[in-house]
Amino acid sequence: MTDRPVITATSVTKKFGDFTAVGDVTMDVRPGEVVGLLGANGAGKTTLIRMLLGLLRPTDGSVSLFDGPPDRDRRARLGYVPQNLGLYRDLTVAENLEFSTGTYGVPVPELPDDLRTHARTLVGDLPLGAQRRIAFIVALAHSPAALVLDEPTSGVDALSRARLWDTIRAESDKGTGVLVTTHYMEEAQECDRLLLMSAGQLVAHGSEADIIGDTRAVSVTTDDWQLAFAALNSAHVPVILSGRSIRVADTDPTALHQILNQAGIAASITPVPATIEEKMLVLARS
Template sequence: MAATDVLLRADAVTRRFGSFTAVDAVSLHVAPGEIVGLLGANGAGKTTLIRALLGLLLPTEGRVEAFGRTPDRTTRRRLGYVPQGLGLWPTLTVSENVSFASAAFGSVPPALDPALAAVGDRLVGEIGLGLQRQLAFAVALAHAPALLVLDEPTSGVEPQARARLWDTVHDQAELGTGVLVTTHYMQEAQQCDRLVLMSHGRAVAAGTERDIVGSTTACEVETAHWAEAFAALDRAGLPVTLTGRRVRLADTPPGTVRATLDTAGLTGEVREVPATLEEKMTVIDRAAAA
């Protein structure tokens, strides 16, 4: 992809803190109108990478570019950012937060949607988390940025509010805004055009959800004794999870599952099924930690 088609780029970015490597040679890019998901468990290095991409941390190695140049105040004016901590002033009102952000970027304060307008005179610290996240989006979008960077934007938000926030993300992408979003919710991967999976500071997979899962399979166990089956498989050190009352094991041969159940004196139907993205991530994490 040509440099002129890229809003944000990381080339082999590494960030160390003393002897600890938080980000290890990670590369990614974001183009106009696309949503790139940066996925990984807590502690995978997502936030550190985001801070390097924004110019808030200098890479130990590698290069970061925003709009074709090293991040600085000029590039910051074209970027909207929602950090994990939301970046709001809790002792200012909702309306004052929007006015302050707009003044900082030299833009006209946008009209608040009805839910925020109804609490416009209340201190931000006194409104619920869902409204705070909605406000953080409004503040980040107040100056019509060309690039939107969202760090865990839906964490702690109930499902309906989460869906509304994702509607906002898609609306921005349709307008041509590039979006980089971090999340540890694997189901939110379906909202993204491309994914970059991080584990232990490294980018361990990239592409669409289908690309990443590939041919990886899982075993699904259906048994009336699901709790006992889960416990037996867990004791055997297998990567076991629950979906409802069905026990699932990523990248595990059916024969291994059946043998473990037989040893525990348990019966059930064992079948091989396509793995989910979350199960693929489990496989990747186990390999990275080995």
């Protein structure tokens, strides 16, 4: 198996009028690796993917699939699951599979047992988790050498998400290069390598540990969690609220105590390991 990239972007920029959706991004995906493209909604992930697929022409820079331009022949070696799944909602599951495999000239794959009973069901009538699994089956039917997955687990439950990631890992184990976008920061641990985008820029890359680096975080514990969050947020520190848990990244604990004391809030501040989400917030603010 060659180690040459299956997907490459070199200094790509995409502008829409005066707005720069993607600015000077360089990245690649190699066979057998899962590369996570992380970022909040609007970070530029989908625009970058559309350029990699040849669906958008870069304003500057270049992209390649399998050492060449993303033309029809090279795109035929690619599996793609877009955010909208790429399925025909008014066709049945079987009809979607027959149409897709017919365009590639490959046999129709067998459905898993739990989906086989839905073969004659309209895709639009199925739960989102089942639709996403079918989109994966369609994308993999022609045994692609690379996979591009745009928010493939969005909106599904934890079990469905785990099943989809099992499929992604199984494909990478076969040597398929996978590029997957997500705004679920916890999915970073599923990837071999990460690319972090913010406001159209590639702001960090590497392993999760590489990206977090020496970023520090603290947990703020208080009975007045709503007031504490409001006070810290008003002070423009990188604060994250998860349920009733308050965390702050890259901020001097003494400064945090001062902010909370001035607001009349009693709280304890405890150092904790920083997360990829907190690093993303720090990078976005900088």
